[in-house]
Amino acid sequence: MSKLTVVISAAGVGRRMKTKGPKALIALGGGETVISRQIFLIRRSFPDSEIVVVVGHCADKVIRALPSDVRYTLNEDYEETNVARSFLLGIESCPAKRTILLCGDLVFGTDFLGCLNHEGSVVAVDKRKEQRKDEVGVNLDDGVVAHFTYGAYPRWAQAAALEGLELDLFRKIASQERCARWFAYEVLNSVIEKSGHLLAVHPSGTSLVEIDQIQDVI
Numbered sequence: 001m002s003k004l005t006v007v008i009s010a011a012g013v014g015r016r017m018k019t020k021g022p023k024a025l026i027a028l029g030g031g032e033t034v035i036s037r038q039i040f041l042i043r044r045s046f047p048d049s050e051i052v053v054v055v056g057h058c059a060d061k062v063i064r065a066l067p068s069d070v071r072y073t074l075n076e077d078y079e080e081t082n083v084a085r086s087f088l089l090g091i092e093s094c095p096a097k098r099t100i101l102l103c104g105d106l107v108f109g110t111d112f113l114g115c116l117n118h119e120g121s122v123v124a125v126d127k128r129k130e131q132r133k134d135e136v137g138v139n140l141d142d143g144v145v146a147h148f149t150y151g152a153y154p155r156w157a158q159a160a161a162l163e164g165l166e167l168d169l170f171r172k173i174a175s176q177e178r179c180a181r182w183f184a185y186e187v188l189n190s191v192i193e194k195s196g197h198l199l200a201v202h203p204s205g206t207s208l209v210e211i212d213q214i215q216d217v218i
Contacts, residue, residue: 004049007090010104011056011078022058023105045113052094054086084182088174098163107209115203121166122201124157136185145198148185166196
């Protein structure tokens with residue numbers, strides 16, 4: 001069993017960005033794509049980790065773009081399921097004592113991943129004031145996540161590191177058929193309801209963009 005696995009969910013269609021192809025392959029300039037930048041920064045922050053990319057939409061294109069030392073697993077039902085199922089497939093394909101979950105449409109600064117190195121199970125939050133109403137945020141209780149919900153501040157930065165009880169609960173909950181179309185934050189809410197402990201961590205001064213529309217690319 002690996003000590004650390006990083007699972008990148010890159011299976012979704014991205015309805016509002018469909019004409020751009022897979023969001024993970026969107027060019028950032030200088031020969032860099034969203035996924036290549038993520039992998040570069042993961043390797044720099046966690047050199048001994050296993051990386052698993054969950055593919056679905058345009059799977060062949062994404063697979064061809066991956067380095068040979070990066071694993072991949074296929075979410076065959078990517079059109080009928082959601083990111084919670086993709087994360088589950090990644091977790092099961094490379095079991096580890098600790099697993100980092102990253103959405104494949106995130107572009108982040110060089111210091112972002114360091115906050116996930118905190119002891120215990122943690123979720124990354126973005127405390128900058130720029131936030132859309134349709135983004136998921138967290139309600140905090142003395143620095144611990146009490147609940148994920150739309151419009152709350154600070155916003156969830158679409159990344160988490162799970163181990164122990166929290167990782168076991170995520171796996172059990174996400175494997176239920178009723179949760180196949182859930183978002184990751186819905187599974188995490190259920191983890192909290194079952195006595196999971198998720199500390200909110202924030203990388204100071206980082207840049208973070210979740211690509212959801214053309215303006216985000218610009």
